[in-house]
Amino acid sequence: MEQRLAVGRSASSPNPGSPAQQDARTPQAEQRLLGNAATAAAFGGACAVDVRPDQSHAILQWRSQERLPSFLETHTEELTLSRPGVWGFFQEPWLGRAVVGHVKWPGASWRAKFTVLPSLIAKQEAEAMKEPLIAAPEDFDEDIDGVDRMVTYEFIISSAGAEKAHDPVREPLRQKLRDITEPIIRDRIAPFVRARYPKAGAVCHSMIRRYLENERRSHDTHWDIPSYVSVVVSLDSAGLDFEGGFFVTTGSGEKSFLPLQRGDTVVHQSDLLHGVHVKRGDRWSWAMWFQDSWDCSSRAESWWQLEAEAGDPVAQTLRAMRASTQEESWTWLQSAARQSFPRAQLYLGKAHEDRGATQTAAGWYESARHGGEVDACFYLGLWEQQQGNLSGAAALFQQGAQAGEGKAMAELGKAYRDGQGVPKDPSLARQWLEKAADFTVEAMYLSHLAQASPPEGSAALFLERAARMGHEEAIRKFMEPLAKAKRWEEVMPWLLRLESKAALSQFVKLRKAGVPAQPFAEFRAQRLLADLAHQGFEDARQLLQEMRSAMAPIYQEAPSPMLCKAVALQAGALYASAATLPHASPGMQVTSPMPQPVHAGSPHMVHAAPTPAPAPPTLAAQGTRPRLGVARMVSPMGRAMSTSALHAQVRHFPGAAHAPVQTVPACAWK
Numbered sequence: 001m002e003q004r005l006a007v008g009r010s011a012s013s014p015n016p017g018s019p020a021q022q023d024a025r026t027p028q029a030e031q032r033l034l035g036n037a038a039t040a041a042a043f044g045g046a047c048a049v050d051v052r053p054d055q056s057h058a059i060l061q062w063r064s065q066e067r068l069p070s071f072l073e074t075h076t077e078e079l080t081l082s083r084p085g086v087w088g089f090f091q092e093p094w095l096g097r098a099v100v101g102h103v104k105w106p107g108a109s110w111r112a113k114f115t116v117l118p119s120l121i122a123k124q125e126a127e128a129m130k131e132p133l134i135a136a137p138e139d140f141d142e143d144i145d146g147v148d149r150m151v152t153y154e155f156i157i158s159s160a161g162a163e164k165a166h167d168p169v170r171e172p173l174r175q176k177l178r179d180i181t182e183p184i185i186r187d188r189i190a191p192f193v194r195a196r197y198p199k200a201g202a203v204c205h206s207m208i209r210r211y212l213e214n215e216r217r218s219h220d221t222h223w224d225i226p227s228y229v230s231v232v233v234s235l236d237s238a239g240l241d242f243e244g245g246f247f248v249t250t251g252s253g254e255k256s257f258l259p260l261q262r263g264d265t266v267v268h269q270s271d272l273l274h275g276v277h278v279k280r281g282d283r284w285s286w287a288m289w290f291q292d293s294w295d296c297s298s299r300a301e302s303w304w305q306l307e308a309e310a311g312d313p314v315a316q317t318l319r320a321m322r323a324s325t326q327e328e329s330w331t332w333l334q335s336a337a338r339q340s341f342p343r344a345q346l347y348l349g350k351a352h353e354d355r356g357a358t359q360t361a362a363g364w365y366e367s368a369r370h371g372g373e374v375d376a377c378f379y380l381g382l383w384e385q386q387q388g389n390l391s392g393a394a395a396l397f398q399q400g401a402q403a404g405e406g407k408a409m410a411e412l413g414k415a416y417r418d419g420q421g422v423p424k425d426p427s428l429a430r431q432w433l434e435k436a437a438d439f440t441v442e443a444m445y446l447s448h449l450a451q452a453s454p455p456e457g458s459a460a461l462f463l464e465r466a467a468r469m470g471h472e473e474a475i476r477k478f479m480e481p482l483a484k485a486k487r488w489e490e491v492m493p494w495l496l497r498l499e500s501k502a503a504l505s506q507f508v509k510l511r512k513a514g515v516p517a518q519p520f521a522e523f524r525a526q527r528l529l530a531d532l533a534h535q536g537f538e539d540a541r542q543l544l545q546e547m548r549s550a551m552a553p554i555y556q557e558a559p560s561p562m563l564c565k566a567v568a569l570q571a572g573a574l575y576a577s578a579a580t581l582p583h584a585s586p587g588m589q590v591t592s593p594m595p596q597p598v599h600a601g602s603p604h605m606v607h608a609a610p611t612p613a614p615a616p617p618t619l620a621a622q623g624t625r626p627r628l629g630v631a632r633m634v635s636p637m638g639r640a641m642s643t644s645a646l647h648a649q650v651r652h653f654p655g656a657a658h659a660p661v662q663t664v665p666a667c668a669w670k
């Protein structure tokens, strides 16, 4: 049966009703949303819920303001969302007013469309989602994000492939969240998504992200490459709970922040370049990805094929990022770059740099910068630095920093600190480092160091932020006073975050001495040790046994396949990845080529044959510092951004770029 979606039917849609009815944020309106939806669901009748916001709603105000960026066009649409109920009756669970935006790409006719559905989710629903997670702050994932290499702080509600979506300890919490979110997806989100994007199938990944003052403040500008349709629900209100938040951009440095209120929902596809920067306060969001299949096997290569073939540079760049071979990726990127599409020029620059062709890379970076791509300033600045042109480098960092690019801000701060290419200026150094501390882990820690000692006030906050975002030195420094004061219970999670042999031994010792640990922390420790034991590390096996003899085994299953997984690398994606960062630390070994993928629904993953234990001395000899966090990026398709970050890692290994399939079995135990 067909779903109904009436778009732009202001003439035929019901009247907005009384002012009280129009205000979706009044308690009555919230109640009506919940109550009527439940009634509609129970009786299968056409019981519409009217959540059309009035003009005072922030998103409508925003869109009617005069000075929207020139790359944005918007209009509003009256919507009626319906889904078939029982016995063939239609339910009309939602009447709303949407804001539709189009982002115009420079040098292309492409329009990236997004829709904001104000108040699609009720305030109580948003609060009900946050509440159990606020009560379990240690239950968030702390793996490394593929977009910006910082700790994710995400909680996966469900995922077709992500390993981290499957552990028994957090299952009750996941179930609680599924109970809240699934009816919302079924009754409100999916009807809209499938009506607007008829090829959309299942929700293959659903997660909550948090952005806290002492943790993550941003999510770097990116494309949701693996997602067919992405949906982001703000669980807090811009202007009230936080400043900034979700933005759309073209890479030109100009970011248009959508003043999303609690429950406002954004729907877009992977052509929308977007990110998050929370400038003040805390923000939570619920994000989900629809695939164009019902079994979560993505057919992403076919998206925008026709448009790419017809010569559109945006479509070509997106195609390059999902290409199945390196050659294919290269061809699409070159074609887009030659049409002066700045983002493709930036990626092509990175691709050349990865191949060692730094001069050619610099040429493409310069073209990208010339075309307005601010990320290019950072890469070009690094190149100038390598050439010994410090003032040229500083000028480029200045340009990037002033355009709001975080990595350039950090470099500019360091330049002022050291007097490299600019006169030494501690005050300017500190200003830029503090600005950059919303974006890079290094800047978080350097901002801490730039403050007065002993650490208190903002110095303490920057230290905690750096530590929570994975800076090893910051973790040690943050832990030190806790350990001195024998606050062992607080020390426990930090020992895990260090992920070293010494820290895990200490964790086990404290556990045996009766210091409590959160169940998920204990689970993580046991799984980590089991993985390492499985790889043949005898000392890890001993620690695990000690732990198990002293307390109930919380992790009893066979060792997680996480560290034994292999990735069928599409080497082309390596170069087109949005997430390739210059300072990625290699933490994996590439071993023999692997045969065909076996994982339905996660085409990039195969189970590895038994692999030899990695040899820490070899890695140590290379002067690298392997981190277990790297191995956790091997998340099957769920976090496909992680896959691209994985590619960024693997490119450090000789031969990796030329073999289409590589195994990446494990990290080292140190």
Ligand SMILES: O=C(O)CCC(=O)C(=O)O
Pocket (backbone or CB within 6 Å): 209, 219, 224, 232, 246, 274, 275, 276, 285, 287
């Ligand atoms: O937190 C948000 O609002 C957006 C998150 C996002 O873009 C992502 O996870 O891909």
Ligand SMILES: [Fe+2]
Pocket (backbone or CB within 6 Å): 222, 223, 224, 230, 274
């Ligand atoms: Fe995203």
